Amino acid sequence: MHELDRYIYPHRVLHWLVAGAVLLSLASGLTLGFLGYERSVALVGNTLTNLLYTSHKTLGVTILVLMTLRIVTRWAFVVPDHEPPLNAFERIVSTSVHHLLYLALIAMPLLGWAATASGGFPVEFFHWHLPGLIGKREQLSEQLFMWHGRLGWVILGLVVLHVAGAMFHWKIKHDNVMKRMSLFD
Numbered sequence: 001m002h003e004l005d006r007y008i009y010p011h012r013v014l015h016w017l018v019a020g021a022v023l024l025s026l027a028s029g030l031t032l033g034f035l036g037y038e039r040s041v042a043l044v045g046n047t048l049t050n051l052l053y054t055s056h057k058t059l060g061v062t063i064l065v066l067m068t069l070r071i072v073t074r075w076a077f078v079v080p081d082h083e084p085p086l087n088a089f090e091r092i093v094s095t096s097v098h099h100l101l102y103l104a105l106i107a108m109p110l111l112g113w114a115a116t117a118s119g120g121f122p123v124e125f126f127h128w129h130l131p132g133l134i135g136k137r138e139q140l141s142e143q144l145f146m147w148h149g150r151l152g153w154v155i156l157g158l159v160v161l162h163v164a165g166a167m168f169h170w171k172i173k174h175d176n177v178m179k180r181m182s183l184f185d
């Protein structure tokens with residue numbers, strides 16, 4: 001038995017920062033994907049459209065940084081026990097969803113970065129332009145944006161499953177799962 005009953009504080013803070021950033025980046029990304037550049041300019045003007053693109057890219061790069069930190073806080077520190085222990089089904093489903101979320105949230109910003117750079121667009125992080133790391137190749141960019149869009153739906157599906165699981169533990173099973181990640185007592 002570990003004496004800890006929740007994840008270390010920095011890991012919990014990172015969880016909720018990433019959760020907020022993922023919801024915002026899905027909302028801004030889907031808006032961009034649905035409208036496209038021209039329709040967005042026609043609807044809300046140049047300034048707001050550019051702000052939407054810059055914010056989306058900035059959020060995405062931030063997620064990449066936070067997820068990298070999070071992998072460190074996940075692997076370097078003790079993971080709390082489940083009280084009562086999860087059954088085999090819960091263990092397999094939750095571990096799979098968590099691992100897939102980690103994988104998708106590293107792959108997604110990298111895809112967005114590569115798609116943007118290969119399309120000849122700036123990889124923006126606040127007011128800085130990050131190195132593209134990949135030359136302009138329009139066909140590749142189209143493919144990468146297609147996978148960026150598809151992975152977006154996969155992430156949305158995983159988040160829905162994950163939140164449903166958290167609610168089940170919190171409101172129906174009344175076990176310590178929510179407490180492990182909670183910022184409050």
Ligand code: HEM
Pocket residue numbers: 015018019020022023074094098099101102159162163166167177178179180181182
């Ligand atoms: C929206 C984006 C979200 C993402 C990407 C996300 C991701 C994750 C991941 C990867 C874990 C595994 C634990 C770890 O970090 O090692 C986790 C744990 C957890 N999440 Fe989320 N989460 C999100 C939102 C939420 C929300 C909205 C809730 C609550 C309603 C929630 C509740 C929890 C709880 C209770 C745990 C602990 C599970 C356990 O200890 O087995 N998460 N989350």
Ligand code: HEM
Pocket residue numbers: 022025026028029030031032033034036037053056057058059060061063105108109110112113116123124145148149150152153155
């Ligand atoms: C976890 C982080 C990210 C998430 C969840 C996310 C999500 C999305 C989603 C769902 C779309 C809509 C795709 C479509 O419907 O075609 C999108 C579009 C877009 N994303 Fe991301 N994204 C992330 C990171 C990034 C990063 C890091 C960049 C660039 C540096 C980026 C650049 C773009 C651009 C330029 C579009 C518009 C594509 C178009 O016009 O069709 N994204 N994103």
